[in-house]
Amino acid sequence: MPKRFVIIGGGPAGNTAATTAARLGAEVTLIERDLVGGAAHLLDCIPSKAMIATGGTMDEMRRAASMGLVAVEAQLDFEALRSRIAGIEARLEGSVRGLLESQGVRLLQGTGRLVDDHHVEVTGPTGATEVVEADIVVLSTGSRPRIPDWAPIDGERVLTTRHAYPPPELPEHLIVVGSGVTGVEFVHMFSAFGSQVTLIVSRQQVLPQKDPEVAAVLEDDFLGRGVKLFKGARAEGIDVSDDGVAVRCDDGRVARGSHVLLCIGSIPNSEGLGLEEAGVVLDGGYVVVDHNCKSAVPHIYAAGDLSGKLPLSSVASMQGRKIAEHALGLHAGPHRHIDYEKAASAIFTDPEIADVGLAEADAFAEGRKVRVTKVPFSASAKALINDDPRGFVKIVSDPATGVVLGGSIVGQHAAELISVIAVAVTAGLKVADLAESLFVHPALAEALSDAAD
Numbered sequence: 294m295p296k297r298f299v300i301i302g303g304g305p306a307g308n309t310a311a312t313t314a315a316r317l318g319a320e321v322t323l324i325e326r327d328l329v330g331g332a333a334h335l336l337d338c339i340p341s342k343a344m345i346a347t348g349g350t351m352d353e354m355r356r357a358a359s360m361g362l363v364a365v366e367a368q369l370d371f372e373a374l375r376s377r378i379a380g381i382e383a384r385l386e387g388s389v390r391g392l393l394e395s396q397g398v399r400l401l402q403g404t405g406r407l408v409d410d411h412h413v414e415v416t417g418p419t420g421a422t423e424v425v426e427a428d429i430v431v432l433s434t435g436s437r438p439r440i441p442d443w444a445p446i447d448g449e450r451v452l453t454t455r456h457a458y459p460p461p462e463l464p465e466h467l468i469v470v471g472s473g474v475t476g477v478e479f480v481h482m483f484s485a486f487g488s489q490v491t492l493i494v495s496r497q498q499v500l501p502q503k504d505p506e507v508a509a510v511l512e513d514d515f516l517g518r519g520v521k522l523f524k525g526a527r528a529e530g531i532d533v534s535d536d537g538v539a540v541r542c543d544d545g546r547v548a549r550g551s552h553v554l555l556c557i558g559s560i561p562n563s564e565g566l567g568l569e570e571a572g573v574v575l576d577g578g579y580v581v582v583d584h585n586c587k588s589a590v591p592h593i594y595a596a597g598d599l600s601g602k603l604p605l606s607s608v609a610s611m612q613g614r615k616i617a618e619h620a621l622g623l624h625a626g627p628h629r630h631i632d633y634e635k636a637a638s639a640i641f642t643d644p645e646i647a648d649v650g651l652a653e654a655d656a657f658a659e660g661r662k663v664r665v666t667k668v669p670f671s672a673s674a675k676a677l678i679n680d681d682p683r684g685f686v687k688i689v690s691d692p693a694t695g696v697v698l699g700g701s702i703v704g705q706h707a708a709e710l711i712s713v714i715a716v717a718v719t720a721g722l723k724v725a726d727l728a729e730s731l732f733v734h735p736a737l738a739e740a741l742s743d744a745a746d
């Protein structure tokens with residue numbers, strides 16, 4: 294008899310677990326309270342990247358004069374942008390739904406909750422309930438923006454990221470609270486749209502987790518765009534009036550603008566799922582999982598943001614796939630556990646920032662001996678052709694063996710280029726393998742083989 298999978302949450306974690314398990318012969322039920330595709334496709338990554346692409350086109354048009362063109366200032370059409378995003382979301386939702394249906398996954402619209410460790414109750418949109426029996430349960434309910442008690446979120450002037458695709462109106466002056474990955478992407482996006490932007494940065498550097506050299510390139514771009522940086526300040530209160538908002542900071546400064554957007558992290562969707570009653574152990578709301586994404590209950594797995602590992606869509610999908618393989622006994626042989634240290638990630642600012650594996654600063658902090666080679670894009674013919682020589686490629690390798698341990702790229706198309714270093718890190722390639730690969734000329738990727746040389 295096929296194993297019965299019941300999956301709660303249809304984001305990248307849940308839908309990849311569902312399609313993989315179905316392909317491997319399991320009987321799969323996927324429960325989603327909203328639309329399949331999850332926050333990744335419908336609320337977070339895809340709409341934010343779609344808006345960034347629109348802002349990027351506006352930036353390119355502003356730079357047209359340097360390419361021998363007569364520059365024209367593009368005007369943002371907010372309604373057209375809104376329907377562009379809705380169109381992308383609808384197509385993605387349709388393709389995820391089509392894939393699930395073609396694999397024979399049973400889709401149940403409703404809110405799922407464990408009744409016990411083998412039964413999931415689904416409450417549908419009309420309030421009708423159904424109980425589904427499971428051999429394997431996958432919890433993949435994602436996360437949502439963290440809202441501190443000092444923030445009077447209203448979706449009008451005081452926004453979370455979920456109100457920003459796009460917001461009700463184009464902010465004249467947006468205050469972004471939080472300078473991590475999400476915060477800096479919104480700063481970039483809205484300054485490209487023409488909004489004035491103030492960024493509240495709790496430390497002395499934007500992107501506090503990143504290499505200072507990488508953060509410095511982004512700060513230069515922000516200052517060039519006229520973004521105001523409130524460094525070393527923590528927001529602790531928001532006053533809303535008819536014509537704007539005032540964000541009070543702990544150092545006494547007050548940032549004034551038309552709207553404020555909070556980008557201060559997320560919290561897991563683990564309440565009301567009946568987890569602890571079923572024996573699942575939580576830590577800070579996240580499900581505690583082992584290297585196979587297994588919870589304290591051996592046949593209950595958790596994936597994606599709920600698992601408290603790296604909150605990335607790519608990681609969520611990989612966890613979903615690995616769970617299906619593991620639960621169906623394919624964990625021997627070529628199956629490998631996820632090595633989160635080797636996950637590539639990118640920040641879609643201008644220039645883009647991407648990294649993978651060991652960072653130079655971390656190697657230094659750990660007292661680990663590494664070889665670091667760096668090539669600036671100003672030495673790249675393609676970057677000059679594109680009239681954008683900003684940024685660099687940095688490769689971190691083991692000085693004894695030459696094995697590539699990590700790398701960072703700042704510059705145009707960094708999110709695409711990092712894949713080459715990601716493959717090298719995952720496959721244990723050596724710098725010589727990159728240096729001896731014949732890349733296209735002229736191409737930005739040549740900077741990778743030059744850095745490896």
Ligand SMILES: Cc1cc2nc3c(=O)[nH]c(=O)nc-3n(C[C@H](O)[C@H](O)[C@H](O)COP(=O)(O)OP(=O)(O)OC[C@H]3O[C@@H](n4cnc5c(N)ncnc54)[C@H](O)[C@@H]3O)c2cc1C
Nearest residue numbers: 302304305306326331332333338405435597598604605606
């Ligand atoms: C602004 C922003 C930008 C981002 N950009 C990127 C990016 O560029 N690249 C990247 O890799 N990651 C990005 N991320 C992170 C990415 O969105 C998440 O890591 C990813 O969505 C996690 O996937 P998931 O499957 O765990 O959860 P989700 O995508 O959140 O899906 C969970 C699903 O579960 C459903 N659900 C919840 N509770 C229940 C229940 N009880 N019953 C039924 N259904 C339920 C929800 O409706 C939802 O559809 C971004 C995040 C944010 C906030």
